[in-house]
Amino acid sequence: MRAWHVTAPGPVTGRPLRLHADDQTPRPGPGELLLRVLACGVCRTDLHVTEGDLEPHRPGVTPGHEVVGEVAALGEGAGAAPGAGAAPPFKVGDRAGAAWLRSTDTTCQYCLRGAENLCPASTYTGWDADGGYAEYMTVPAAYAHRLPGGYSNEELAPLLCAGIIGYRALQRAELPAGGRLGIYGFGGSAHLAAQVALARGATVHVLTRGERARRLALELGAASAGDAADLPPEPLDAAILFAPVGDLVLPALRALDRGGTLSVAGIHLSDIPPLSYEQHLFQERQLRSVTANTRADAREFLGFAAGHKLAVTVHPYPLDAADQALRDLKAGAFDGAAVLVS
Ligand SMILES: [Zn+2]
Numbered sequence: 001m002r003a004w005h006v007t008a009p010g011p012v013t014g015r016p017l018r019l020h021a022d023d024q025t026p027r028p029g030p031g032e033l034l035l036r037v038l039a040c041g042v043c044r045t046d047l048h049v050t051e052g053d054l055e056p057h058r059p060g061v062t063p064g065h066e067v068v069g070e071v072a073a074l075g076e077g078a079g080a081a082p083g084a085g086a087a088p089p090f091k092v093g094d095r096a097g098a099a100w101l102r103s104t105d106t107t108c109q110y111c112l113r114g115a116e117n118l119c120p121a122s123t124y125t126g127w128d129a130d131g132g133y134a135e136y137m138t139v140p141a142a143y144a145h146r147l148p149g150g151y152s153n154e155e156l157a158p159l160l161c162a163g164i165i166g167y168r169a170l171q172r173a174e175l176p177a178g179g180r181l182g183i184y185g186f187g188g189s190a191h192l193a194a195q196v197a198l199a200r201g202a203t204v205h206v207l208t209r210g211e212r213a214r215r216l217a218l219e220l221g222a223a224s225a226g227d228a229a230d231l232p233p234e235p236l237d238a239a240i241l242f243a244p245v246g247d248l249v250l251p252a253l254r255a256l257d258r259g260g261t262l263s264v265a266g267i268h269l270s271d272i273p274p275l276s277y278e279q280h281l282f283q284e285r286q287l288r289s290v291t292a293n294t295r296a297d298a299r300e301f302l303g304f305a306a307g308h309k310l311a312v313t314v315h316p317y318p319l320d321a322a323d324q325a326l327r328d329l330k331a332g333a334f335d336g337a338a339v340l341v342s
Pocket residue numbers: 104105106107108109110111112116118119120121
């Protein structure tokens with residue numbers, strides 16, 4: 001099979017990734033599914049893995065963790081293992097999704113209290129194990145997702161990371177019913193979270209640099225779209241920071257109403273400047289981080305997507321052009337999400 005490998009982590013303008021044309025098709029281990037990859041989203045985290053910003057966990061790893069596949073084979077016992085969230089077992093020919101969270105120990109204090117996203121023994125698709133920049137990959141059946149109907153394979157792929165993380169960030173922001181939400185930065189994850197909030201009746205204010213992104217925000221139903229450092233037209237009950245820019249924590253906290261919460265969605269954030277307790281935190285405003293996601297988050301979000309058709313902007317690339325897709329992502333050459341198709 002064809003598969004990309006991170007052979008020399010470094011800038012994507014060099015050649016950190018190599019395409020191998022005749023890899024062995026992987027064999028599913030006990031409890032695993034073999035997926036024939038139908039579509040794989042290109043996430044910013046893949047760029048971090050490829051460029052070495054995330055320390056390599058597996059030499060020559062195949063990136064890709066927004067994987068829509070067809071079950072091609074079952075490992076021993078996988079036919080009896082329930083899917084994520086005790087969904088019915090998968091069988092050959094089913095459509096299945098593989099996301100960033102690949103496994104946890106299920107036994108630590110965090111897993112036991114429903115916070116498996118914090119499990120110190122967790123492993124990740126396309127970082128600890130080979131991911132979806134390939135024709136085939138394996139995924140533990142218990143961490144594979146049932147996918148909603150009404151979407152193409154290309155549209156489903158970005159839901160599996162951008163969508164799920166945006167959803168968790170929205171949950172962490174504890175937006176009250178009918179509340180006022182501020183969204184800072186408006187890329188793939190943000191535009192999906194905005195649609196969830198709007199469908200729930202929120203008033204959404206988008207604060208972002210790009211002119212095209214502001215236009216998209218208004219088209220999707222945002223009440224206002226301004227520059228990232230602007231104050232929104234009204235105080236916010238909650239805000240989500242999607243841009244990886246620590247400087248924006250200050251205006252976002254300042255924009256919160258009493259008791260409001262700012263949730264920071266990124267895996268990376270540049271340093272936050274000093275805060276003023278009075279201006280940024282007093283009146284019980286809160287600042288929260290978001291770390292990966294649980295399978296329950298994924299199940300809730302994919303269930304929501306089944307009932308509400310989300311608009312997903314997709315830019316398809318052939319599998320052979322994965323390196324170009326990553327270069328374009330880094331250069332900000334497109335809105336929405338790049339997706340590799342076999
Ligand atoms: Zn654990």
